[in-house]
Amino acid sequence: MENLTMLTDLYQLTMMQGHLVNGYQHKEAVFDVFFRTLPFQGGYALAAGLEQVVEYIENLTFSEENLVYLRSLNLFNEDFIEELRNFRFTGDIDAVPEGTSVFPFEPLIRVKGRIFETQLLETAILNLVNFETLIATKASRVMAAADGASVMEFGLRRAQGPDAGILGARAAFIGGCQSTSNVLAGERYGIPVSGTQAHSWIQCFPSELEAFRAFARTFPDSCLLLVDTYSxxxxxxxxxIKVGLELEAEGHHFQGIRLDSGDLTYLSREARRMLDEAGLKNAIIVGSNDLDEETIFAVRAQGAKIDAWGVGTHLITSKDSPSLGGVYKLAAEGEQGVFHPRLKVSENISKITNPGIKKIVRFYDQAGKSMADLIALEDEVFVEGKPLTIFDPIQTWKRKTLTNFRTRELLIPVFRGGKRVCELPKLKDIQTYARKELDTFWDEVKRLTNPHRYIVDLSTNLFELKQQLLLTIHKDIKASKL
Amino acid sequence: MENLTMLTDLYQLTMMQGHLVNGYQHKEAVFDVFFRTLPFQGGYALAAGLEQVVEYIENLTFSEENLVYLRSLNLFNEDFIEELRNFRFTGDIDAVPEGTSVFPFEPLIRVKGRIFETQLLETAILNLVNFETLIATKASRVMAAADGASVMEFGLRRAQGPDAGILGARAAFIGGCQSTSNVLAGERYGIPVSGTQAHSWIQCFPSELEAFRAFARTFPDSCLLLVDTYSxxxxxxxxxIKVGLELEAEGHHFQGIRLDSGDLTYLSREARRMLDEAGLKNAIIVGSNDLDEETIFAVRAQGAKIDAWGVGTHLITSKDSPSLGGVYKLAAEGEQGVFHPRLKVSENISKITNPGIKKIVRFYDQAGKSMADLIALEDEVFVEGKPLTIFDPIQTWKRKTLTNFRTRELLIPVFRGGKRVCELPKLKDIQTYARKELDTFWDEVKRLTNPHRYIVDLSTNLFELKQQLLLTIHKDIKASKL
Structure with a gap:
């Protein structure tokens, strides 16, 4: 990925200069990245994009050309330009590993550092995490609908720009797709690449049969033929079938066919029957054409005979929910390591932030199933097995006592004092981890439609801190002390 | 933009090898880029992305690393790898200028060259043109809703990856936005950048008033204050108002306020009254918060007092229509400059392509208004003013006779023999051209909801060619000659 230092909103830079002018350059801040609503009215999301965030942070540095451009805007003073010239990230970052199942209000990434630097990071971090998390989640839903069948991601031509195609292919792989059609994503991230053939291949030959034979000659052992150009x-x-039998007679394995239009249920059943009757029982049928999890679910329910799916536009653009509303909110500010919790009020209760430096604790039962998450303050301790009563932070009368549990903290240290302190896992391992993680949740939570809401509560300490800060701010508003 | 040579679907490369193996490497082909359906159920689209296509083509070359990766896939033979090592684009490209109003089935880009090279280009061209055309069109609709008020694009944090933010800002500017918050897009494309301040700025100070004063000290002449952090x-x-009056007393111009939540109609009217009563009649009110053309239209209709709009997520992701279904279809194939028209049949009538090497002719009346477009064969001549009867290619009884017209061909030469033959206009000039172009259409075509369908017919010659090819193919299917 190219250097993204300038990938930021202008107001981050003006605010940075403001902090400098006002002597706040040593003030420290803690920001949380979280989202408020699950996409697709689904039951979970898969965190993704951390590797790109790490790469962004490690490359953070303003070039002389950048400074010349910024100076040309006539907004910035020379002190500020000088600070940017020496800019490096020097703070701490904690994050949930990529592929972790995550829920609303959980801090996926926590950034602690000088306000001057933490402010700059907001835009690029959100851009990367919002998009990859969205696509990983979408892909995970498509995989659930395909129920064990293989899914190829091939949306590049309709992706929202080159990066969307490349990072989208990466996120789709995290979500469980087996391969991508995107060669650059394959080269960059080691994702398996796959493909069949286009209608234009067929059209270039005097007849469909000649087109098929030519392709079989070229790729005798990976010959998958697109059968819907004419009828x-x-x-x-x-x-x-003709070409498949010829290949098999020559000792090759005929791979199969792809259907890219029409009624996939009817066509695939008929095609299966024809292939089987011809003795090509091992030839697979690939289905494509504007698919998403709902269509795949429906086509399968109707008895389609499809062995692998190609999913493009709807997956790579997350068509029914094309943005994840992840935000980057101030949770605490302070100096020299002493922090004061802060929150943002709002008429809209879901827009009130959770104050303080926080962590996420996941509670597992003895069978290894996830029972609930707790957003807690960083220094809180939960003794494994010691009964713990948790409660819904809005409907506080909804209580549940956990006993005999194991716990796991989801945030892990990524940067300390500006230096990376963790290894980045291999992409294949992230995919495996994501699948295993998801296995710890009950099917009710993962259901595509009307899922059961997984419990994410606030710890008692965090809940009380929040109430107390809200009361103070409302008093200040009434007294016009703001 | 980085080198995008590898930004292609794997099947383009396998088909290229297939053409080589089958001795088709000198076969020539003409491909059209077009879309079938207007986004947003709107009346027009604005073509965009050509500059990125040009840059992509000019940089097309496989590096040794690329070849090493491709070899590792165990799909390609050494002859093919050698061809790629020497690969350059050597063909011709014609395209409509960026910012041109375009309609379904019109070839926005026409690529002519060896099948070996034209096949490779499909994916990247579609990726670039689909996304930028979509966002330019969306922005143009938002501008129409804002009806002369200024619109800032600030969707970067929710864009589908870095490129989507950068290229989206460029396309939004073509569509009419005045500025972007995206500093990298500003640096790269010379788009004016703008911004205000974030809630975190207010939260960092002991009180809102102190936060405002600190910002005013830093930017006394561009002080736009975010007023909804607390109430x-x-x-x-x-x-x-306090800070604004202090600034004005010191001889500065107080810029205004931004509302980013709540009922924009009510809040903006009250805020306007309060600002006016305080004597700050020149202070502007900026409105933001999940806006799109429909919300802006509604809020304006309710009498909101908003002078400028900030539009983020919905614009940059084109939320209600997040992909443009642009395709790249074979129109002709041949050798040594002699081409045979080709089409792709389909049960779905709108998926049948238009055969042959084509152009787009736009017909204007004497007042300069666009009357109709004709998709015609390249060598057809339409004598200005000589009465011409055009007809709908589906409902062929719908006829209209044009008289007293001026014509303009929309496709212009961009590459000849692999060399660029046109200048790329400045972005600001593309924006101006787009607005003027749009001015040639009747308001009925540009209406946001239920627009009048602009006439795009096929020339008689093209229509007859298509009918004749369809008949032949259907006869071949029946005779099982394929």
């Missing part, structure tokens, strides 16, 4: 059942499948 | 009307606006 799938009248011409495509019969021609594919 | 817009009880605290934000009164504090902003």
């Amino acid at each position: 799938a059942l009248e011409s495509g499948v019969p021609n594919a | 817009a009307l009880e605290s934000g606006v009164p504090n902003a």
Whole structure:
């Protein structure tokens, strides 16, 4: 990825200069990255994008060209430009590992450092985390709908720009896709690449049969033929069978066919019957054409005979929910390591932030299933097995006592004093971790439609801190002390 | 932009090798880029992304690292790898200028060259053109809703990755936005950058008033204050008025306030009254918070007093229509400059392509208003003013005779023999051109909801060619000659 230091909103830079002018350059701040609502009205999200955030932070440095441009805006003074010239990230970052199942209000990334530097990071971190988390989650839903069948991601041509195609392919792989059509994503991230053929291939030859034979000659052991250029059942499948039998007779394995239009249920059942009758029982049928989790679920329920799915536009753009509303909110400010919790009020109760330096604790039962998460203050301790009563922070009468539990803290140290202190896992391992993580949740939470809400409560200490700060601010508003 | 040579679908490369193996490497092909449906159920789209396509083509070259990676896939033979090592684009490209109003089935870009090279280009061209055209169109709709008020694009944090933020800011500017918050887009494309302040700025200070005063000290002549951190009307606006009056007393111009939550109609009317009563009639009110063209239209209709709009997520992700379904379809194939028209059939009538090497002719009346477009064969001539009867290609009885017209061909030469033959206009000039172009269309076509459908017909010659090819293919399917 190219250097993204300038990938920020102008107001981050003006506020940075403001902090400098007002002598706040040593003031420290803690910011949380979190989202308020699960996408797709689903039951969970998969965190992704941390590797790109790390790369961004490690490359953070303003070039002389950047400074020349900023000076040309006539907004910034020379002291500030000088500070930028020497700018490096010197703070601490904690984050949940990529592939972790996450829920609303949980801090996915926690940034602690000088306000001068933490302010700058907001925009790029959100950009990277919002998009990859969204696509990883979408892909995970598509995988659930495909129920064990393989899914190829091939949305590059409709992705929202090159990065969306590349990072989207990465996130889709984290979410469980087996491969991408995107060669650059394959090269950069080691994602398996796959593909079949386009209608234009067929059209370039005098006949469909000749087109198929030419492709079989070129790729005798990975020959997957696109059968719907003229008529799938009248011409495509019969021609594919001819070529498939020729390949098998020559000792090759005929891979199968792809259907890219029409009624996938009907066509795939007929094609399966024709292939089987011809003795090509091992040839697979790939289905594509504007698919998403709902269509795959429906087509499967109707008895389609499809062995692998190609999913493009709807996955790579997350069409039914094209943005994740992740935010970056101040949780505490202070100096020399002493922090004061802060919150932002709002008429909208879900927009009131959680104050203080926080962590996420996940509680597992003895069978290893996730029972609940608690957003707690960093220094709180939960003794494993000691009964703990948790309560919903809005409907506080909804209580549940956990006993006999194991705990796990989700945030891990990523940067300390500006230096990276963790290894970045391999992408394949992130995919495996994501699947195993998801396995710890009950099916009710993972259901595609109307899922059960997983419990995410605030610890008693955090809840009380929040109430107390809200009371103080409301008093100050009434007394016009702001 | 980084080198995007590898930004392609794997099947483009396998098909290229197939063409090489089958001796088709000198076969030539013409591909059209077009979309079938207007986004947003709107009446027009604004073409964008050509400059990025040009940059992509000019940088097309496989590095040794790329070749090492491709070899590692165990799909490609050494002849093919050698061809890639020497790969350069050597063909012709024609395109409509960026900012041109365009309609379904019109070839926005026409690529002519060896099938070996034209095949490779499909994915990256579609990726770039689909996204920028989508966002330019969306921005143009937002501008229409704002009806002359200024619009700032500030969606970077929710954009689908870094490129989506950067190229989206560029496209939004083409569509009419005045500025972007995205500093990198500003640096790279010379787009004016703008910004105000974040809630975290207010929260960092002991009180809102102190936060406002600190900002005013830093930016006395561009002080725009965010007033909804605690309570817009009880605290934000009164504090902003205090600071505004102090600035004005010191001889500065107080810029105004931003409302980022709550009922923008009510809050802006009250804030306007309070500012006016305080004598701050020149202070502007900026409105933001999950806006799009529909919300802006509604809020304005309710009498909101908003002078400028900040539009983020919904614009940069084109939330209600997050992909443009642009395709790249074979229109002709041949050798040594002799081409045969080709089409792709489909059960779905709108998926049948238009064959042959084509151009777009726009017909203007004497007042300069656009009357209709004709997709025609490249060698057709339409004598200005000589009465011409055009007809709808589906409802062929819908006829209209044009008289007294001027014509303009929309496709212009961009590459000839692999060399660029046109200048790329400045971004500011593209914005101006887009606005003037749009001015040639009747308001009925540009209406945000239920627009009148602009006439785009096929020329008689093209229509007849298409009918004849369809008949032949259907006969071949029946005779199983494919």
